[in-house]
Amino acid sequence: MSLHxxxxxxxQLATPLSTIFQHCLTTGRWPTLWKGARVVAIHKKGKITDPxxxxxxxxxxxxxxxxxxxxxxxxxxxxxSHHLLNIKQVGFRxxxxxxxxxxxxxxxxxxxxxxEKDTYVIGLDIAGAFDRVWHHGLITKLNSxxxxxxxxxxxxxxxxxxxxxxxxxxxxxxxxxxxFAGVPQDRVLSPLL
Numbered sequence: 001m002s003l004h005x006x007x008x009x010x011x012q013l014a015t016p017l018s019t020i021f022q023h024c025l026t027t028g029r030w031p032t033l034w035k036g037a038r039v040v041a042i043h044k045k046g047k048i049t050d051p052x053x054x055x056x057x058x059x060x061x062x063x064x065x066x067x068x069x070x071x072x073x074x075x076x077x078x079x080x081s082h083h084l085l086n087i088k089q090v091g092f093r094x095x096x097x098x099x100x101x102x103x104x105x106x107x108x109x110x111x112x113x114x115x116e117k118d119t120y121v122i123g124l125d126i127a128g129a130f131d132r133v134w135h136h137g138l139i140t141k142l143n144s145x146x147x148x149x150x151x152x153x154x155x156x157x158x159x160x161x162x163x164x165x166x167x168x169x170x171x172x173x174x175x176x177x178x179x180f181a182g183v184p185q186d187r188v189l190s191p192l193l
Contacts, residue, residue, distance in 0.1 A: 028154025034064030037165045068189040092191035131182040135160040
């Protein structure tokens with residue numbers, strides 16, 4: 001179902017979609033159809049003939065994205081209320097942005113320079129971080145953090161299990177491939193996990 005249809009028929013779809021979402025939340029089951037992704041390659045920069053100059057982007061169904069947003073809010077609230085996120089963490093957090101991080105870093109650097117102390121900065125970019133998330137390890141970690149309320153952990157486990165993708169190149173779609181690790185990129189829930 002396209003975003004256009006969902007927006008246009010929102011009042012008619014509200015009750016059935018609410019029922020579906022509530023069923024997912026109470027049973028801990030993520031609909032199989034919503035686990036699939038179409039992956040398209042977006043050219044970043046550089047030679048278009050170099051495969052490393054493309055970023056794979058997951059195109060997921062709008063209804064799955066909506067359920068993800070609901071779960072992301074639940075998990076974020078849980079993490080915040082239980083002080084499980086570092087206060088300096090700004091990525092994927094409500095009312096936080098890269099500007100907050102830059103302000104904090106700038107203030108820290110200036111204080112250190114004013115005190116004539118050495119200041120070192122290390123920046124890390126973990127290539128393929130989203131692609132390498134170990135599902136079992138993630139569920140174990142969430143369980144150890146106390147994420148057990150209701151069927152939340154079951155739903156997250158089911159969200160990760162039996163995921164699949166199809167790759168789209170020049171309008172041609174590949175066969176289906178199973179995904180055994182990683183979390184979908186460009187999703188609201190993934191950075192939080």
